[in-house]
Amino acid sequence: MPGQRPNFFYHLHPPTIPKREGSFRYTFGLGGISVLLFLVLAVTGLLLTFFYIPTPDQAADSIQIITYQVPFGWLVRNLHYWAAQWMVIVVALHLLRVIFTGAYKLPRRTNYIIGLVLLVGTLLLDFTGYVLRWDAGTHWALVVGTNLIKDLPVLGPALYQLIVGGSQIGGATTIRFYGWHLFGLTIPALILIVWHSFKVRRDGGISHQPRLGDHTPRLDRAQLVKTETVVALLVLAALIFISIVLPAPIGPVADLPLPAEAAQAPWFFLWVQALLRSLPPFVAGIFIPIGVLALLLVIPYWVDRRKDGVAVWFNRPGRVAQIITIVIFVGLIALTLVELGQ
Numbered sequence: 001m002p003g004q005r006p007n008f009f010y011h012l013h014p015p016t017i018p019k020r021e022g023s024f025r026y027t028f029g030l031g032g033i034s035v036l037l038f039l040v041l042a043v044t045g046l047l048l049t050f051f052y053i054p055t056p057d058q059a060a061d062s063i064q065i066i067t068y069q070v071p072f073g074w075l076v077r078n079l080h081y082w083a084a085q086w087m088v089i090v091v092a093l094h095l096l097r098v099i100f101t102g103a104y105k106l107p108r109r110t111n112y113i114i115g116l117v118l119l120v121g122t123l124l125l126d127f128t129g130y131v132l133r134w135d136a137g138t139h140w141a142l143v144v145g146t147n148l149i150k151d152l153p154v155l156g157p158a159l160y161q162l163i164v165g166g167s168q169i170g171g172a173t174t175i176r177f178y179g180w181h182l183f184g185l186t187i188p189a190l191i192l193i194v195w196h197s198f199k200v201r202r203d204g205g206i207s208h209q210p211r212l213g214d215h216t217p218r219l220d221r222a223q224l225v226k227t228e229t230v231v232a233l234l235v236l237a238a239l240i241f242i243s244i245v246l247p248a249p250i251g252p253v254a255d256l257p258l259p260a261e262a263a264q265a266p267w268f269f270l271w272v273q274a275l276l277r278s279l280p281p282f283v284a285g286i287f288i289p290i291g292v293l294a295l296l297l298v299i300p301y302w303v304d305r306r307k308d309g310v311a312v313w314f315n316r317p318g319r320v321a322q323i324i325t326i327v328i329f330v331g332l333i334a335l336t337l338v339e340l341g342q
């Protein structure tokens with residue numbers, strides 16, 4: 001950018017990056033879109049706090065007020081809802097891109113682990129947000145989901161109390177979930193996102209194939225910022241469009257104890273609900289989800305420790321890691337579809 005001072009967004013990138021790995025076809029912009037969605041969630045979430053009332057008898061009513069009475073409240077709520085659902089999908093796709101291109105290999109192992117923590121954080125944020133709706137439909141998340149925590153060995157009962165605010169679900173539960181959603185999860189997620197993005201640069205920039213000599217075609221960051229701006233505007237336009245045409249779910253206001261017939265897991269935990277139909281709660285709700293996470297966690301440490309093949313889609317040294325990931329994702333999607341068909 002001759003004659004112009006680079007602005008904040010330029011400084012987020014090195015002056016030039018390798019052209020192939022800087023292209024949209026390598027990252028699909030998925031990490032950047034995750035950051036954008038997080039920002040949309042932070043802004044719309046902040047606006048929702050002005051009207052949401054975190055008490056059991058007023059929470060669901062306040063959501064009705066936001067949706068039907070507050071000027072543009074419906075739009076802010078729909079944006080918050082859709083950004084949260086997209087975030088789960090985009091972060092999962094980002095994980096697939098990272099694994100299929102071998103971007104988890106050294107020196108990016110630590111950043112891969114930070115990413116996995118962010119994935120768990122994203123799911124927990126979505127889960128606690130779902131509970132805050134506090135209508136009849138959120139029964140599953142509140143009762144079945146929190147009961148699973150009780151089954152955890154040693155720490156289970158104490159953790160349960162910490163999460164629901166007492167020995168059983170009651171008056172303190174809504175404010176507990178509100179506290180977790182707003183501060184206990186959002187602030188650590190923000191810190192981790194900053195660390196994760198900073199680590200991308202510390203690790204030598206976006207993963208790329210080591211090349212001999214200095215003849216790699218390079219991309220100027222002005223071009224990169226331009227592409228990122230176009231992608232961000234398209235994502236925002238799509239998000240606004242879907243928020244106008246598709247309202248976020250809103251159920252009838254429910255009194256405690258919540259009616260069991262409305263039980264439904266949020267869509268991203270339907271696979272757990274499917275497992276719970278045929279397996280003991282500890283196996284379905286704790287052992288298998290932790291096992292899936294552990295499998296992903298050990299990929300750069302035990303499954304593929306080789307450094308070659310980085311930045312190559314479906315590289316040979318990463319074959320086992322790719323197969324494990326595909327089996328996990330196909331399994332989760334299949335279970336979700338089975339549960340949807342119930």
Ligand code: HEM
Binds near residue numbers: 038112196205
């Ligand atoms: C809230 C969730 C997340 C956010 C906001 C985020 C953000 C980003 C951004 C902005 C980048 C650089 C651009 C790109 O590669 O698209 C990146 C790269 C990376 N992310 Fe994430 N990420 C998240 C979750 C994850 C997850 C779940 C993993 C995997 C477990 C992960 C692992 C990585 C790795 C290893 C890199 C470096 C990739 C490379 O150099 O090719 N991230 N992330």
